[in-house]
Amino acid sequence: MAISNIRYGEGVTKEIGMDLQNLGARRVCLMTDKNLSQLPPVTAVLNSLAKYGINFQMYDNVRVEPTDQSFLDAIKFAKKGEFDAYVAVGGGSVIDTCKAANLYASGPMSDFLDYVNAPIGKGKPVSVPLKPLIAVPTTAGTGSETTGVAIFDFKELKVKTGIASRAIKPTLGIIDPLHTLSMPERIVANSGFDVLCHALESYTALPYNMRSPCPSNPINRPAYQGSNPISDVWALHALRIVAKYLKRAIRNPEDREARAKMHLASAFAGIGFGNAGVHLCHGMSYPISGLVKIYKPKDYNVDHSLVPHGLSVVLTSPAVFAFTAQMHPERHLEAAEILGADIRTARIKDAGFILADTLRKFLFDLNVDDGLAAIGYSKADIPALVKGTLPQERVTKLSPRPQTEEDLSALFEASMKLY
Amino acid sequence: MAISNIRYGEGVTKEIGMDLQNLGARRVCLMTDKNLSQLPPVTAVLNSLAKYGINFQMYDNVRVEPTDQSFLDAIKFAKKGEFDAYVAVGGGSVIDTCKAANLYASGPMSDFLDYVNAPIGKGKPVSVPLKPLIAVPTTAGTGSETTGVAIFDFKELKVKTGIASRAIKPTLGIIDPLHTLSMPERIVANSGFDVLCHALESYTALPYNMRSPCPSNPINRPAYQGSNPISDVWALHALRIVAKYLKRAIRNPEDREARAKMHLASAFAGIGFGNAGVHLCHGMSYPISGLVKIYKPKDYNVDHSLVPHGLSVVLTSPAVFAFTAQMHPERHLEAAEILGADIRTARIKDAGFILADTLRKFLFDLNVDDGLAAIGYSKADIPALVKGTLPQERVTKLSPRPQTEEDLSALFEASMKLY
Ligand SMILES: NC(=O)c1ccc[n+]([C@@H]2O[C@H](COP(=O)([O-])OP(=O)(O)OC[C@H]3O[C@@H](n4cnc5c(N)ncnc54)[C@H](O)[C@@H]3O)[C@@H](O)[C@H]2O)c1
Ligand SMILES: NC(=O)c1ccc[n+]([C@@H]2O[C@H](COP(=O)([O-])OP(=O)(O)OC[C@H]3O[C@@H](n4cnc5c(N)ncnc54)[C@H](O)[C@@H]3O)[C@@H](O)[C@H]2O)c1
Numbered sequence: 012m013a014i015s016n017i018r019y020g021e022g023v024t025k026e027i028g029m030d031l032q033n034l035g036a037r038r039v040c041l042m043t044d045k046n047l048s049q050l051p052p053v054t055a056v057l058n059s060l061a062k063y064g065i066n067f068q069m070y071d072n073v074r075v076e077p078t079d080q081s082f083l084d085a086i087k088f089a090k091k092g093e094f095d096a097y098v099a100v101g102g103g104s105v106i107d108t109c110k111a112a113n114l115y116a117s118g119p120m121s122d123f124l125d126y127v128n129a130p131i132g133k134g135k136p137v138s139v140p141l142k143p144l145i146a147v148p149t150t151a152g153t154g155s156e157t158t159g160v161a162i163f164d165f166k167e168l169k170v171k172t173g174i175a176s177r178a179i180k181p182t183l184g185i186i187d188p189l190h191t192l193s194m195p196e197r198i199v200a201n202s203g204f205d206v207l208c209h210a211l212e213s214y215t216a217l218p219y220n221m222r223s224p225c226p227s228n229p230i231n232r233p234a235y236q237g238s239n240p241i242s243d244v245w246a247l248h249a250l251r252i253v254a255k256y257l258k259r260a261i262r263n264p265e266d267r268e269a270r271a272k273m274h275l276a277s278a279f280a281g282i283g284f285g286n287a288g289v290h291l292c293h294g295m296s297y298p299i300s301g302l303v304k305i306y307k308p309k310d311y312n313v314d315h316s317l318v319p320h321g322l323s324v325v326l327t328s329p330a331v332f333a334f335t336a337q338m339h340p341e342r343h344l345e346a347a348e349i350l351g352a353d354i355r356t357a358r359i360k361d362a363g364f365i366l367a368d369t370l371r372k373f374l375f376d377l378n379v380d381d382g383l384a385a386i387g388y389s390k391a392d393i394p395a396l397v398k399g400t401l402p403q404e405r406v407t408k409l410s411p412r413p414q415t416e417e418d419l420s421a422l423f424e425a426s427m428k429l430y
Numbered sequence: 431m432a433i434s435n436i437r438y439g440e441g442v443t444k445e446i447g448m449d450l451q452n453l454g455a456r457r458v459c460l461m462t463d464k465n466l467s468q469l470p471p472v473t474a475v476l477n478s479l480a481k482y483g484i485n486f487q488m489y490d491n492v493r494v495e496p497t498d499q500s501f502l503d504a505i506k507f508a509k510k511g512e513f514d515a516y517v518a519v520g521g522g523s524v525i526d527t528c529k530a531a532n533l534y535a536s537g538p539m540s541d542f543l544d545y546v547n548a549p550i551g552k553g554k555p556v557s558v559p560l561k562p563l564i565a566v567p568t569t570a571g572t573g574s575e576t577t578g579v580a581i582f583d584f585k586e587l588k589v590k591t592g593i594a595s596r597a598i599k600p601t602l603g604i605i606d607p608l609h610t611l612s613m614p615e616r617i618v619a620n621s622g623f624d625v626l627c628h629a630l631e632s633y634t635a636l637p638y639n640m641r642s643p644c645p646s647n648p649i650n651r652p653a654y655q656g657s658n659p660i661s662d663v664w665a666l667h668a669l670r671i672v673a674k675y676l677k678r679a680i681r682n683p684e685d686r687e688a689r690a691k692m693h694l695a696s697a698f699a700g701i702g703f704g705n706a707g708v709h710l711c712h713g714m715s716y717p718i719s720g721l722v723k724i725y726k727p728k729d730y731n732v733d734h735s736l737v738p739h740g741l742s743v744v745l746t747s748p749a750v751f752a753f754t755a756q757m758h759p760e761r762h763l764e765a766a767e768i769l770g771a772d773i774r775t776a777r778i779k780d781a782g783f784i785l786a787d788t789l790r791k792f793l794f795d796l797n798v799d800d801g802l803a804a805i806g807y808s809k810a811d812i813p814a815l816v817k818g819t820l821p822q823e824r825v826t827k828l829s830p831r832p833q834t835e836e837d838l839s840a841l842f843e844a845s846m847k848l849y
């Protein structure tokens with residue numbers, strides 16, 4: 012497995028101008044979103060670029076929860092700018108958009124579908140060399156600064172999908188926990204749930220030596236390889252941090268320690284799932300986000316409906332882990348214990364229920380909407396949700412327990428109401 | 431921090447021919463040592479090269495505990511061969527020699543001292559592009575497959591030193607635990623002690639934010655950055671594996687689980703110390719190895735005197751951690767607990783003694799020679815040992831507690847006898 016470069020510490024953003032000088036960059040593309048363009052993380056980057064005399068153009072038109080259209084807009088900007096380096100300052104939406112811009116601007120003749128995951132796109136391997144990309148995450152969530160993944164909402168199909176290739180992994184992630192201080196409560200919560208699910212899903216993913224087919228030539232193996240002894244270290248470590256610090260980080264914006272720990276946990280979980288993969292919560296989340304009707308989450312300063320990624324992932328987690336537990340009950344029980352369950356008298360066959368209950372309690376304490384019904388879905392939407400999950404086989408096949416369409420229906424149904 | 435690519439699993443060596451094909455390699459240099467050239471790890475690699483029709487030349491003249499002379503001999507071979515890829519099959523001695531051969535064959539005009547660590551050499555940054563190097567570790571020790579370090583014994587100065595640059599980090603480490611099964615008892619023990627010390631030293635190294643001077647330009651920062659939240663994860667994880675499996679791996683050559691776990695722990699600890707660094711046990715070990723007189727360790731199939739690296743490192747560990755504990759007593763106590771000490775009633779100010787005692791007991795149980803005296807040193811050698819430690823400032827300055835020459839003398843003296 013390969014792991015990105017990361018630099019961690021309060022204030023390390025001030026070095027970014029020097030990093031770009033060291034890279035010999037002469038035309039830098041700085042990407043962010045409209046909301047962030049007014050906030051301290053972007054200011055810190057701008058100050059450093061100014062100090063080191065870096066020539067750059069700013070693109071602040073990134074869409075929160077990007078779409079194929081918003082990717083294409085950023086790609087157009089990137090092609091025109093002929094940049095020799097990229098800087099992404101933001102959450103997963105910004106970093107993912109910047110990865111796509113860098114990729115398609117580097118191979119200007121590619122058709123957009125070329126690199127999109129099969130079966131939706133062609134899933135071609137990337138052979139063009141990309142420009143360096145420095146990612147400065149401002150949420151504590153996606154870990155996108157450490158992964159070779161870029162996710163977008165394919166409007167036409169009403170389903171989220173992505174591009175996955177080691178080639179788009181950022182050259183450097185600058186993890187500066189100061190940037191997390193400006194996050195409002197729900198953004199901390201939702202991006203934190205993403206970390207939680209990255210850790211839980213990668214720890215319970217199908218083990219790497221049980222995948223089939225396992226391409227015999229290493230070059231053809233997907234980035235997501237199943238759980239393995241190395242990703243396990245990252246997943247467990249991230250899960251322990253989530254258990255200890257996520258509530259504190261959400262409740263108290265002044266709790267620098269908790270926010271800093273979550274910022275690091277996000278990268279740790281990213282390294283873990285970037286190698287092991289995620290499974291059902293993520294696979295099912297893509298239609299939950301893609302089919303959104305009118306939900307407008309609190310604290311998101313945007314003008315369109317959206318189900319924040321972390322929320323779309325965590326709402327099915329009780330049902331999903333109750334379903335998967337029978338394949339690795341010990342791991343599910345261990346996760347429940349890390350998240351605070353008392354498992355001294357627990358029976359191994361109850362592992363799934365125990366983890367599901369622990370998750371429900373965790374979400375209830377954090378004022379999370381009461382299931383898919385609370386964000387606008389009803390039973391009538393289940394067939395569409397299932398249909399949107401089926402093409403996500405890149406991740407769903409990493410579920411430790413195989414699932415039929417009926418299983419998926421039942422999982423969506425069980426996630427309508429949580430408490 | 432940057433972390434290498436690794437592939438882990440029983441039998442994964444059989445893919446190496448495919449990896450070389452994927453790299454487009456047409457002239458491969460296969461390096462190993464005389465002893466290993468007759469053993470299963472090399473056979474497994476040869477079989478795969480044959481199967482995929484890889485054209486290669488073999489160099490099996492690596493010296494166990496390499497010297498400047500033995501490095502130069504390998505470099506000469508590499509220059510002459512004009513290789514486009516390297517494969518190193520062996521312990522740290524082989525992997526380090528192969529890194530040096532790749533480096534100097536890539537910049538054929540370099541003087542040997544150019545890249546050797548200052549103040550002994552010139553410590554120049556590497557700017558030439560190297561060829562891919564695939565490392566196949568056969569000991570569970572150095573973690574050299576994950577580090578940008580190559581260590582050798584500088585004969586003229588009678589001191590070990592090295593080359594440290596991210597550029598020489600292997601492209602891929604193939605960690606195939608089957609290779610550990612042929613290791614005789616003392617090689618498992620001594621290379622395991624190296625893992626133990628990598629973990630303990632990197633976990634207790636000066637924290638990354640307390641180093642001074644901290645070069646303001648990131649490009650000038652050394653590979654060894656001090657302990658940090660990421661290296662801590664690796665160090666602790668490796669330490670837990672050592673605590674649980676090292677004794678089993680030493681005592682029972684058939685204990686595949688224990689040997690496999692130690693093989694992975696070696697890479698984990700390598701990733702940890704490759705980023706955080708090591709400190710006094712390693713700094714003091716270099717003259718202990720370099721000044722060797724007539725010690726011939728059991729189980730080493732070589733014709734010259736040597737103090738195996740892991741042994742040279744671990745013999746001072748009780749004295750070193752008793753000395754450093756006052757700077758981070760909690761971490762020293764935590765390490766003692768992981769290694770089996772009962773710390774329920776321990777006082778924090780005794781952390782150093784407790785860890786030292788735990789280590790002594792650990793070594794005694796494993797039949798380790800009773801201190802420096804048992805491997806041929808006496809009080810009269812202490813000034814020379816101290817003198818050989820002074821130029822190791824690259825690591826000694828990472829000690830959490832600064833040390834005078836008198837301190838070093840006292841540490842060597844306290845290490846003459848352990849039990
Ligand atoms: N690439 C990957 O590996 C990966 C993994 C998981 C999710 N994702 C994708 O990432 C996207 C979600 O990213 P996200 O959860 O990081 O959020 P986001 O980037 O969508 O941002 C959410 C909102 O938070 C605001 N925000 C971000 N940082 C802030 C700060 N420090 N202070 C104040 N406001 C701030 C943004 O302006 C935005 O309005 C989704 O599209 C999801 O599918 C990608
Ligand atoms: N580069 C780094 O990061 C790093 C770190 C620590 C140590 N080192 C260096 O590495 C060297 C020590 O390496 P090491 O401890 O791995 O041992 P080694 O390479 O010196 O090998 C020791 C002996 O074990 C034999 N051997 C190795 N694998 C075997 C197997 N599977 N079966 C049977 N015999 C086997 C070898 O033939 C040799 O005789 C020292 O020079 C040390 O300074 C390097």
Ligand SMILES: [Fe+2]
Nearest residue numbers: 153205209324
């Ligand atoms: Fe996610």
Ligand SMILES: [Fe+2]
Nearest residue numbers: 572624628743
């Ligand atoms: Fe070592």
